[in-house]
Amino acid sequence: MATRSYRLDSSRLLRREPVALAVLTLAAILAFLFVTGLSRMFHAQQDALAQRWSARGLTDLKAGRYTDAIPEFRAALLYTRDDFDFRLGLAQALIGLHRNAEAFTYLINLWGRRPENGVVNLELARIAAEQGQTEQALRSYHNAIYANWPAGQEGRATETRFELVEYLLKLQARTQAESELISLAASASDDTAQQTRLGSLFQRIPDYERALAAFRRALSVHPQDVAALTGAGTAAYDLGRYAIAERYLQEAVSRNPGDYISNDRLRIARLVLQLDPLRPRIPAAERDRNVMTAFAAAGDRLKACPVAATYAAAGTSKQDLAAQWAKLKPQITPSGLRRDPDLVTTAMDLVFTVERQASEWCGTPTTTDSALLLIAKLHEGN
Amino acid sequence: MGSIQNSHASAHTPALAEKDAQAQAESAAGLSPAGVFWSVFREDRFFLVLSVFIGIFSGLAVVCFRFAIDWSRIYLLGTGAELSPWRLILAPTLAGLAIAVLTIHVFPAARGSGVNQTKAALYIYDGYIPFKTAIGKFIASSVAIGAGHSLGPEDPSLQIGATLASAIGRRMKLSRDRMRLLAPVGAAAGLAAAFNAPISAVLFVIEEVIGRWTAGILGSVVLSAVSSVVVMRSFLGSESLFRIPPVELRRPSELIAYCILGIIGGFASVAFSSGIGALRPRCRNLPQWTLYLQPAVAGMLIGLIAVLGAPQVMGAGYEYMDEAMHGQFTWQFLAILAVLKILATLLSFVSGTPGGMFAPTLFIGAMLGAAVGGAEHALLPHFHYTAGTYALVGMGVLFAGFLRAPMTSVFMVLEVSGNYTIIVPVIVANTFAYVISRALQPVPIFDLLSRQDGLDLPSMEELREEDVLRVEDAMQPSPGPVLECDDSLDRGFLELEKASCPFLMVRLPANGWACLDQKQADAWMKEGRGGYALGTLLTDAHIPYVYPDQPLDTVLRYVDRWPVVPVVNRANLRKLDGVISQRDVLARYRDFGGE
Numbered sequence: 020m021a022t023r024s025y026r027l028d029s030s031r032l033l034r035r036e037p038v039a040l041a042v043l044t045l046a047a048i049l050a051f052l053f054v055t056g057l058s059r060m061f062h063a064q065q066d067a068l069a070q071r072w073s074a075r076g077l078t079d080l081k082a083g084r085y086t087d088a089i090p091e092f093r094a095a096l097l098y099t100r101d102d103f104d105f106r107l108g109l110a111q112a113l114i115g116l117h118r119n120a121e122a123f124t125y126l127i128n129l130w131g132r133r134p135e136n137g138v139v140n141l142e143l144a145r146i147a148a149e150q151g152q153t154e155q156a157l158r159s160y161h162n163a164i165y166a167n168w169p170a171g172q173e174g175r176a177t178e179t180r181f182e183l184v185e186y187l188l189k190l191q192a193r194t195q196a197e198s199e200l201i202s203l204a205a206s207a208s209d210d211t212a213q214q215t216r217l218g219s220l221f222q223r224i225p226d227y228e229r230a231l232a233a234f235r236r237a238l239s240v241h242p243q244d245v246a247a248l249t250g251a252g253t254a255a256y257d258l259g260r261y262a263i264a265e266r267y268l269q270e271a272v273s274r275n276p277g278d279y280i281s282n283d284r285l286r287i288a289r290l291v292l293q294l295d296p297l298r299p300r301i302p303a304a305e306r307d308r309n310v311m312t313a314f315a316a317a318g319d320r321l322k323a324c325p326v327a328a329t330y331a332a333a334g335t336s337k338q339d340l341a342a343q344w345a346k347l348k349p350q351i352t353p354s355g356l357r358r359d360p361d362l363v364t365t366a367m368d369l370v371f372t373v374e375r376q377a378s379e380w381c382g383t384p385t386t387t388d389s390a391l392l393l394i395a396k397l398h399e400g401n
Numbered sequence: 402m403g404s405i406q407n408s409h410a411s412a413h414t415p416a417l418a419e420k421d422a423q424a425q426a427e428s429a430a431g432l433s434p435a436g437v438f439w440s441v442f443r444e445d446r447f448f449l450v451l452s453v454f455i456g457i458f459s460g461l462a463v464v465c466f467r468f469a470i471d472w473s474r475i476y477l478l479g480t481g482a483e484l485s486p487w488r489l490i491l492a493p494t495l496a497g498l499a500i501a502v503l504t505i506h507v508f509p510a511a512r513g514s515g516v517n518q519t520k521a522a523l524y525i526y527d528g529y530i531p532f533k534t535a536i537g538k539f540i541a542s543s544v545a546i547g548a549g550h551s552l553g554p555e556d557p558s559l560q561i562g563a564t565l566a567s568a569i570g571r572r573m574k575l576s577r578d579r580m581r582l583l584a585p586v587g588a589a590a591g592l593a594a595a596f597n598a599p600i601s602a603v604l605f606v607i608e609e610v611i612g613r614w615t616a617g618i619l620g621s622v623v624l625s626a627v628s629s630v631v632v633m634r635s636f637l638g639s640e641s642l643f644r645i646p647p648v649e650l651r652r653p654s655e656l657i658a659y660c661i662l663g664i665i666g667g668f669a670s671v672a673f674s675s676g677i678g679a680l681r682p683r684c685r686n687l688p689q690w691t692l693y694l695q696p697a698v699a700g701m702l703i704g705l706i707a708v709l710g711a712p713q714v715m716g717a718g719y720e721y722m723d724e725a726m727h728g729q730f731t732w733q734f735l736a737i738l739a740v741l742k743i744l745a746t747l748l749s750f751v752s753g754t755p756g757g758m759f760a761p762t763l764f765i766g767a768m769l770g771a772a773v774g775g776a777e778h779a780l781l782p783h784f785h786y787t788a789g790t791y792a793l794v795g796m797g798v799l800f801a802g803f804l805r806a807p808m809t810s811v812f813m814v815l816e817v818s819g820n821y822t823i824i825v826p827v828i829v830a831n832t833f834a835y836v837i838s839r840a841l842q843p844v845p846i847f848d849l850l851s852r853q854d855g856l857d858l859p860s861m862e863e864l865r866e867e868d869v870l871r872v873e874d875a876m877q878p879s880p881g882p883v884l885e886c887d888d889s890l891d892r893g894f895l896e897l898e899k900a901s902c903p904f905l906m907v908r909l910p911a912n913g914w915a916c917l918d919q920k921q922a923d924a925w926m927k928e929g930r931g932g933y934a935l936g937t938l939l940t941d942a943h944i945p946y947v948y949p950d951q952p953l954d955t956v957l958r959y960v961d962r963w964p965v966v967p968v969v970n971r972a973n974l975r976k977l978d979g980v981i982s983q984r985d986v987l988a989r990y991r992d993f994g995g996e
Binding site for chain 2: 036039040043046047050051054055057058061064065068071072090091093094096097100101120121124125128131
């Protein structure tokens with residue numbers, strides 16, 4: 020009976036609106052508190068799972084295990100559905116497996132959310148580049164260059180510009196590539212690796228002057244850097260500044276004796292310096308000696324390359340090179356050269372013609388021939 | 402009536418007459434008119450406040466339900482995205498066994514989707530839903546969906562909301578009428594929170610549960626839906642169920658592609674609902690002991706589908722709808738997923754596993770939409786194709802074709818996408834799907850299920866399309882000339898004799914009407930009032946009037962008190978379009994029954 024009367028009282032009480040509302044409010048507050056606790060527990064678990072899976076995904080992504088990274092990022096996304104970084108990680112893993120179409124859909128969504136994000140723009144650029152969408156790729160590369168990069172990753176804008184230059188060089192768009200490189204050179208730090216890379220790219224343009232400047236800037240920080248030394252030597256060599264080239268290449272070769280290309284260049288540079296009879300302030304005896312060496316080398320070259328020997332240059336007496344050489348040979352003696360100073364020019368002109376023709380017809384010359392060719396180039400137009 | 406004129410005219414207008422009657426009834430019960438007014442006003446207000454609380458509690462319950470589903474998934478299937486084959490098969494199988502025991506022995510009312518149970522509460526049980534049902538639904542559905550059964554959380558949320566509302570209503574000792582209304586209020590709250598779409602939830606409840614736009618309940622339904630969504634968002638965030646990609650329709654000619662999608666979606670809806678309609682009774686008629694095994698077998702088969710390469714069909718599958726919308730699958734795989742999801746949902750649903758049909762319907766629609774769009778684009782590359790647009794339209798198509806809720810299907814897509822450019826393709830495609838589905842499957846799925854359960858719940862589709870008889874269908878022309886209030890009784894008497902009819906209509910000042918009948922005229926003539934103006938004699942004899950377009954039922958309120966009711970023109974209340982009597986109304990209803 021007591022229970023029944025209590026129930027009746029309580030129901031009567033509930034029928035009174037203010038009391039009912041107060042009870043409902045209290046119940047709602049209690050329910051809210053309960054669900055808040057539950058929600059904290061739930062979200063903490065979800066966050067922990069998301070972090071665990073994304074950490075695994077990130078590790079696998081960095082290690083290039085894209086097949087493993089994909090389900091891990093997907094699992095992470097189950098718990099934090101809209102996490103930007105997880106989606107980006109997933110997209111990068113998909114790119115790693117060349118599933119570009121899938122990656123693109125993720126990236127384009129991420130781009131919609133953060134159009135200023137550097138990584139997203141860079142990945143979009145790479146996909147567009149791979150799909151041959153040049154305009155889109157260039158736009159995305161530029162977006163990436165001028166994008167916001169996370170703290171500590173500001174250097175990636177420069178890195179992206181390097182990538183853009185590589186892409187432009189691949190497209191043979193040298194002018195655009197050069198302008199990007201010039202901007203890059205203006206903003207790049209003195210970091211040796213960066214300056215060396217810059218120099219190498221300038222060489223590919225080719226802009227040897229700027230390349231040499233970049234390598235020198237690199238060497239100003241690390242004078243012993245082999246790559247920079249080699250680059251500087253090569254750039255100087257390509258510019259025809261063989262004395263400078265010799266200095267850098269010698270340094271580079273002494274530090275990296277296995278670098279055969281630099282070794283060859285060094286040898287040629289030395290020969291150029293040594294054999295050039297037309298260089299200023301050369302003693303007469305040495306000049307004559309050099310002319311005779313060059314003339315003899317040209318003769319050997321003609322013998323080795325009969326096709327070139329039969330070449331008759333326009334404007335000459337229709338004699339072929341072999342005949343011209345044979346005709347001039349008796350005069351190329353120390354006394355002959357001393358007697359007739361113009362003979363130096365005549366002999367060297369013939370030597371240069373022989374070397375040019377022979378290299379055209381018979382391919383790679385010997386070291387001496389290469390040096391003679393470079394000397395010819397050096398004095399072109401004089 | 403709703404006419405301003407009426408409310409001003411006199412106490413004889415219908416609206417006031419009704420209030421009179423109500424006041425009389427209340428007076429009889431011992432309450433003063435002011436008391437009656439305050440009583441009604443306070444109950445209405447309290448009901449609205451209660452709706453907000455129902456929304457809050459439903460929102461909280463749905464949040465817990467979502468947590469429960471996720472926890473079930475984590476503990477039953479594992480935390481990763483790629484699950485071990487053993488788990489894929491064992492989890493739904495064992496969960497099926499447990500669910501069978503629960504639904505057979507502990508929570509028998511927890512079977513099914515929950516929509517019909519809510520309708521039954523409204524139409525049969527005076528708003529009563531046992532609280533145990535919510536508990537059963539909560540546990541069984543969360544385990545089933547978490548374990549990978551191909552069902553969704555929306556319909557159970559709807560039922561949980563309705564059950565909570567019913568429980569609160571019972572504690573508040575609400576009147577029977579209010580109790581009935583509480584179930585849809587709670588249902589809207591539950592659905593809105595589950596779907597994170599209050600407008601669609603309100604529309605669905607009105608379209609599929611209540612069946613009519615009733616002003617009395619609309620406010621409560623909206624309030625509860627909004628408050629539940631606010632609560633849900635405060636815990637789970639405001640993100641929609643899937644990320645919506647850019648949606649666009651470039652050329653009107655692309656509508657052809659959406660028409661094709663609507664046609665294919667219509668046939669898919671019919672296949673889906675026919676499958677359920679055919680298999681569900683067969684499964685139920687199997688020996689009793691098989692009921693313990695049916696959910697487990699369904700779970701095992703779904704697990705097998707997952708192991709064979711389509712784990713996407715497990716659970717609600719929102720994350721995969723998201724992926725489909727963003728073009729993560731080829732159109733061929735999308736088509737396969739649509740077919741497999743139909744199969745998996747059939748298995749889960751007909752086995753009696755508790756869970757909803759909303760999510761699977763949306764999943765099938767999204768996959769089918771994106772697949773059809775992809776195939777069309779492959780065949781006709783000049784058609785612009787974005788998987789997201791087709792997937793969204795596909796969702797609407799299945800919603801219209803399978804659930805047969807055309808209004809909700811359109812607004813659901815709009816609400817979810819937040820993009821109005823999609824409205825034209827959605828309407829076009831949904832119309833095709835709806836028409837095809839109606840033609841091939843006359844009984845909508847929810848009605849089919851309720852009939853299979855032995856309940857004769859009102860069909861909302863039939864209600865929507867019911868032909869309503871109007872006053873103009875039964876009214877008769879005026880039997881004679883219309884008399885003016887200035888006319889004398891002598892003239893009226895003469896006209897009555899001339900027209901040889903028992904009455905004539907008299908136009909009174911200020912748009913009023915009265916009836917001069919032969920008997921009354923005879924009596925006044927005998928009293929020597931032949932020279933009196935009719936207006937003077939009939940001052941207190943105002944008759945309510947009706948309009949030709951009003952439902953015929955309206956007339957029934959008056960014809961027992963007045964032998965004839967004037968039917969007047971809405972543009973000119975002094976113009977008589979006809980008259981209507983009780984006999985006319987009954988004759989029309991008799992004829993209508995035979996039509």
